[in-house]
Amino acid sequence: MSDQIHRRLDDQQVRTILEQYDRHALTLTAAVAQLGVQRRQFFNLLRAFRGDAAAFSIAYERTSTPRISAETERHIRTALERDRSFIADPQMPIRTYNHSAIRDDLHRIHRITVSTETIRQRAKAWGFWMPRPERRVHDRIVATDHAGELIQHDSSHHRWSPYVEAMWYGITSLDDCSRLLLAADLWERETSWTHIVALKTAMVRYGIPLRYYVDNHSIFRFIERAPSIHHREGPGTDEVDPQWKRVLRDCSVDVTYAMSPQAKGKIERPYRWMQDRVVRRCAVEEVRDFAGAQRIFGEERDRYNTRQVHSTTHEVPIMRFERLLREGKTMLRPFVLPKPYAHLNDVFS
Numbered sequence: 001m002s003d004q005i006h007r008r009l010d011d012q013q014v015r016t017i018l019e020q021y022d023r024h025a026l027t028l029t030a031a032v033a034q035l036g037v038q039r040r041q042f043f044n045l046l047r048a049f050r051g052d053a054a055a056f057s058i059a060y061e062r063t064s065t066p067r068i069s070a071e072t073e074r075h076i077r078t079a080l081e082r083d084r085s086f087i088a089d090p091q092m093p094i095r096t097y098n099h100s101a102i103r104d105d106l107h108r109i110h111r112i113t114v115s116t117e118t119i120r121q122r123a124k125a126w127g128f129w130m131p132r133p134e135r136r137v138h139d140r141i142v143a144t145d146h147a148g149e150l151i152q153h154d155s156s157h158h159r160w161s162p163y164v165e166a167m168w169y170g171i172t173s174l175d176d177c178s179r180l181l182l183a184a185d186l187w188e189r190e191t192s193w194t195h196i197v198a199l200k201t202a203m204v205r206y207g208i209p210l211r212y213y214v215d216n217h218s219i220f221r222f223i224e225r226a227p228s229i230h231h232r233e234g235p236g237t238d239e240v241d242p243q244w245k246r247v248l249r250d251c252s253v254d255v256t257y258a259m260s261p262q263a264k265g266k267i268e269r270p271y272r273w274m275q276d277r278v279v280r281r282c283a284v285e286e287v288r289d290f291a292g293a294q295r296i297f298g299e300e301r302d303r304y305n306t307r308q309v310h311s312t313t314h315e316v317p318i319m320r321f322e323r324l325l326r327e328g329k330t331m332l333r334p335f336v337l338p339k340p341y342a343h344l345n346d347v348f349s
Contacts (some may be wrong), residue, residue: 100116170187
């Protein structure tokens with residue numbers, strides 16, 4: 001059946017069929033067959049006919065999409081040139097053009113509405129294009145069924161603004177099931193304390209999870225050095241707990257370690273979106289200090305949590321997280337000070 005009814009029937013023919021259906025002279029099956037449309041389109045036509053029978057018409061007028069203005073094209077080219085400079089800089093964590101980010105920046109800064117496909121077409125026509133590198137196939141699945149079952153924790157060390165030579169640390173804790181960033185902030189230095197602050201932020205606000213998933217950084221795990229003639233006998237791997245791990249132990253939280261670069265890649269993938277968006281915004285707003293970059297990092301974190309539909313779950317992270325809680329699919333325990341501690345600083349210290 002063809003949905004292009006205007007090529008086969010005129011207004012009066014359609015109106016007659018709909019009138020007969022309303023008078024019960026035609027069954028639904030017969031009316032749909034005579035119009036040659038899908039059931040959904042039939043009811044759309046019927047709704048329009050009942051709403052205003054006198055003005056009802058199936059006349060079809062193709063409207064051509066107006067060309068974008070020269071000013072819009074200029075802004076698109078400027079953004080693509082900026083992306084190309086990022087890609088060419090080995091110190092910047094950007095390796096591809098991001099047409100969606102350009103679309104969002106145009107709307108946020110210049111109030112220009114343009115589709116991602118339009119930007120992609122201009123990029124190809126102007127030579128701002130590079131094929132995506134072939135990636136190893138991996139299952140884009142959620143490995144857990146409950147909120148708080150597994151928290152992916154990591155840090156990213158990059159130049160977050162092209163106007164600043166310093167490299168800062170983005171430290172993040174992400175719930176594997178909901179993809180909600182329970183804690184995410186930008187720091188000038190990476191220490192045990194900055195990672196402990198991330199634990200405190202996530203646990204006090206959302207509760208105590210079942211397990212954290214991290215790499216083998218010395219902040220997270222004590223690993224015995226390889227034997228040598230100069231190496232004295234000492235504690236073996238995991239026989240000493242770093243300060244970060246002591247906090248988790250006091251809160252009765254397990255830790256799982258990524259044992260290979262491939263496994264660590266699973267941790268890093270969710271953070272690429274944040275890295276990409278924050279760097280581009282810092283460039284657009286010409287951020288030249290840490291405070292400005294930290295503000296943008298926080299704004300993008302909140303946007304990711306509350307407005308961005310995740311490509312794997314197809315839900316906004318905070319909405320998915322709250323749905324899991326409503327359905328009782330959570331392993332988060334309310335935070336209660338473990339004995340004998342009397343203050344938060346006794347635990348997170």
